[in-house]
Amino acid sequence: MIEKDQSLIGQSMTVTGEITCSGQVIVKGTIDGTFSAGSLIVEANGRVQGQVVADEIECSGYIQGNIRSDKFVMKASGQHLGTVETRELEVAFGATIDCVLQSGIHGLVEAENNEVEFRPPCPRVDLEKIGRIFSEKERCCAIDVPWSERSKLLRQVIDLLGKGKQLIKITGDRGCGKTTFIRKLAGELRPDAKLSVISEPVGSVKSLLVTIAATLGTLPEVGESQGELVNRIRSVTTGSGGDFSRFVLVIDDTETMYPATIEGLIRCLTNLSGENENLLQIILLATDDVEEKLVHTTRDYFEDETNCILSFKPLTIEDTADYLRFCLQTESKIDGAACMSLFPYEVIKKLHTRSGGNIAEINRLVAEALLLASEIGANTVLPRFL
Secondary structure, three states: OOEEEEEEEOOOOEEEEEEEEEEEEEEOOEEEEEEEEEEEEEOOOOEEEOOEEEEEEEEOOEEEEEEEEEEEEEOOOOEEEEEEEEEEEEEOOOOEEEEEEEEOOOOEEEOOOOOEEEOOOOOOOOHHHHHHHHOOOOOOOHHHOOOOHHHHHHHHHHHHHHOOOOEEEEEOOOOOOHHHHHHHHHHHOOOOEEEEEEOOOOOOHHHHHHHHHHHOOOOOOOOOOHHHHHHHHHHHHOOOOOOOOEEEEEEOOHHHOOHHHHHHHHHHHOOOOOOOOOOOEEEEEEOHHHHHHOOHHHHHHHHHOHHHEEEOOOOOHHHHHHHHHHHHHHHOOOOHHHHHHHOOHHHHHHHHHHHOOOHHHHHHHHHHHHHHHHHOOOOOOOHHHO
């Protein structure tokens, strides 16, 4: 990174990485990276590849990449390929410009004296602090993005519960956000609905019934039989005059259970076995490995209730970009233009490829990349940080 008031990139010079300069930069050689300065002059033999943010840009050479500026001047010998966001554009006859052009840029504000002040849309921010957003547990999640597929999935589950569906299965890879999803679901249920979670469902049917009874607020007595435990749970879930009219039981990591335990628990707590009374609504939260452990009664139910089979699909590249933008705007109050300055498209593309759309992996990679950028004094994330 170069930090000077004025710099000259000579004809035989090639600079790779991030360049920051508060004054003017004259390019006669080559820049390959991210550029931010007060003024940029690209001379006839000069070549710039990467994102460019500057108050004024004058190009007689070649620029390939996204440009944000207050004023952009293309000389007759100049060439540009990419995207331009600028308030003022001048193109001389003979210049080559192949780009998407947007008039007006993010970062222009009205000053108190009614004069327009230019502020570069790639501000200096505390990247280490921002990185903590993606490493802490209490953060935004993909479900929070209003138009995301995860948000739609949440609405689906709430709708199924409202219709009284007895058994709902939600599958997804580890790290896809299943546990966070359930926490969000608990906050979305009606006040008269109680949601309980068993996060380590290893053990016999009887031992799990003891745990369930305890989570419902009724402590079993020592030596109670399996039938007595079921009756105890029934007395809570069917009792009149209580604080709750609906009970939802979430079994996390269902794939870790024995097939007989899954079947036995479902038989005890729902009417899948033919009984008339439905004690609980159950959500099975699992990886795809659970399919090998479901026996015929459960399989038959899902064959008739296919709408109760849901899954967490990996985030698409568009979902990934929306998620990053939403987190930054919500938690760090960074505007949309600055979000995209921090994470250019090339970075998001690489992030999506490396993470496979897994939300936990996205958070880990982003947190590490922001910490690395902070340590070396960069003000944007580059592909090599991932």
